[in-house]
Amino acid sequence: MHKNIKLLLLASIFTHMGANLLAPIYAIFIEKIGGTLIDAGIAVGVYAVFKGIFYFLFDKIDETKLSKRVMMCIGYALMGVGYGLYVFAESPIHVFLIQIIVSLGETVINPSWSAIIAMSLKKGKEKSIYSHFFGYRSFAEGFAAIIGALFAMQFGFSVIFSLMAMFSFGSGALSLMVDEKVISEPQKVKVA
DSSP: OOHHHHHHHHHHHHHHHHHHHHGGGHHHHHHHTTOOHHHHHHHHHHHHHHHHHHHHHHTTSOGGGSOHHHHHHHHHHHHHHHHHHGGGOOSHHHHHHHHHHHHHHHHHHHHHHHHHHHHHOOTTOHHHHHHHHHHHHHHHHHHHHHHHHHHHHHHOHHHHHHHHHHHHHHHHHHHTTOOHHHHHSOOOOOOO
């Protein structure tokens, strides 16, 4: 497996694991800061709608002038900042604003992440790599959901948000290790 793929799969697993520390108890957190189940639904909706808006806006950017690994690092950092801001959230409106930051982060990450993965895949190994990736990520997400609920009960939500931010910042550091030279060079075809 190509080094770039290993790094990016690990970065994705870390970030999804961090997000799933909160996922099953998200509505409880919203309620704790004075919100309702409707507010929890609105927060998820805000995230999805703004992610869609940002994708359409990013379509207008000339990606040849941007470093893919730097873009991913910025995206993971934005997500980390957003997760860290949850510590200070005191109302549903704060959560809605944080969701916009987190959605911007994910939108900055995904096009570069997908492009690097696609360029680093070996022909004929795509299914195997994605199967392993989604399998490992699912294990990590499930484990994180259980741990997140336990940690929230034992230590409170601030610990969860701090862990989420650390996982995202760690993912950003991993993305900076990607070798863009390998990506930009065309594959040489061997003639027998």
